Amino acid sequence: MKFSIDHKSPVPLHIQAEELLRNLIKQPEYATKFLPNEVDMAKQLAISRTTLRQALNKLVYEGLLIRKKGIGTKVAEVCVSSKASNWLSFSQEMQARGIPIKNFELHISWVYADEKLAHFFDIGTDKKVLKLERLRGKEEGPFVYFISYFHPRIGLTGDEDFKRPLYEILEKDHSIIANLSKEEISAKAADKFMASKLDVEVGSPLLFRKRYVFDQAERPIEYNLGYYHADSFVYTVESRRDT
């Protein structure tokens, strides 16, 4: 992995610095240690402190770094979180935090749309839709079970390589760009099925997220259910008053 800055590159220095930092903080040693201080780091990369700070600020804003005056800058300790403002897929979220994702299970099937699904997709209950189930998590073990349903219009066959990021498959291969998502978050007790998948006791708390995804024309493209192991997922929301 590259940890230097190319002053001759047409890519702006602060963008290069940002990329470099994103890679840097994935290094396991920075899970505990502080980053080098700004002045030294700027000197070492042969860029100005201002430029370096521009890059640092962005990661701080995204919640990846925490700075403390007089102390230093360190990687945020949060396990997983999702921010309402930026729009990231699961894989992207994980990658940004340097957490390698592991796919534990993957099931593909075609099922008839139930009433709720037929209504959301605006199709008949006689239509079949692609159902994708995935058990995913970190190296140590799975922490989320996803169930996704896709609108037939997209043209997924079920033969796609679902180990690739989902939104990449939709964008590159099917020119579908997810643009809007409506989510409902609540808590649920693990039933027998989920308990076995996520390796928890039956009845233990899960964070449950329903996600309705739309494309740029606000047409429905995906209905997604996510069952998260309670300790591994925090949903963060930032809201500001309107008045």
Added chain:
Amino acid sequence: MKFSIDHKSPVPLHIQAEELLRNLIKQPEYATKFLPNEVDMAKQLAISRTTLRQALNKLVYEGLLIRKKGIGTKVAEVCVSSKASNWLSFSQEMQARGIPIKNFELHISWVYADEKLAHFFDIGTDKKVLKLERLRGKEEGPFVYFISYFHPRIGLTGDEDFKRPLYEILEKDHSIIANLSKEEISAKAADKFMASKLDVEVGSPLLFRKRYVFDQAERPIEYNLGYYHADSFVYTVESRRDT
């Protein structure tokens, strides 16, 4: 509304500029027009362009502003919907749904700030803060247990009538306007205490919400923990991609 910068204020200039911009872009004329250009605006506010850009950048990150090189800066259309739109207190939320609120329990106490709280409030652990605990819900029964801590700066005495909406007390009696809230939502199992309060089994799932509330100058004012009965509360989020 104030559209000037106080160079003698202890509030950093870029924070003041940020607030000013947030107010400015609410003016209906900027729905169509471009903002004044950076150089002029900086001159007019008697701050440097760098400082002004620091403020502009933040709003750009948040998706409120769109800049185009050579063209100008304008207010983003709608974008990032739910962020700004639903900022409601619990009572307001319930009222909006036409649900009458019932207060089942109310405890007021003064406690020493623990480390986490002291850090958030930026005070010492030797200071006492007002702790407010409330069990609330619908006619049929309670479904949420709130624990709130308030910054001493506000000047709450503990003798307030906490049956009134909280944000009304803060605004009308203490001129504190809650402006920004950062929330973390996760799932938790009910412990013995919560189980008894919310009338559920020990270990059953609760939706757990931490809320950090700030005033207009982004000073911390409240730290709030909410334990929601799982079936009674759904958190909804709407997010749009900001290309």
Added chain:
DNA sequence: TTAGGATATATGTACATACATAGATACATT
């Protein structure tokens, strides 16, 4: 008429610099 070039405009990138301030630590004073 129109392709192409000059120019104006506003943001984008980058640097050097200076001083303020919070947290930690070590040392001196009482």
Added chain:
DNA sequence: AATGTATCTATGTATGTACATATATCCTAA
């Protein structure tokens, strides 16, 4: 031993400056 004080370190705040570059407009020459 407790309290204050100085100092060190790293981030926070703020300015002035210079040049680059994308977009729009106007002007000119084939």
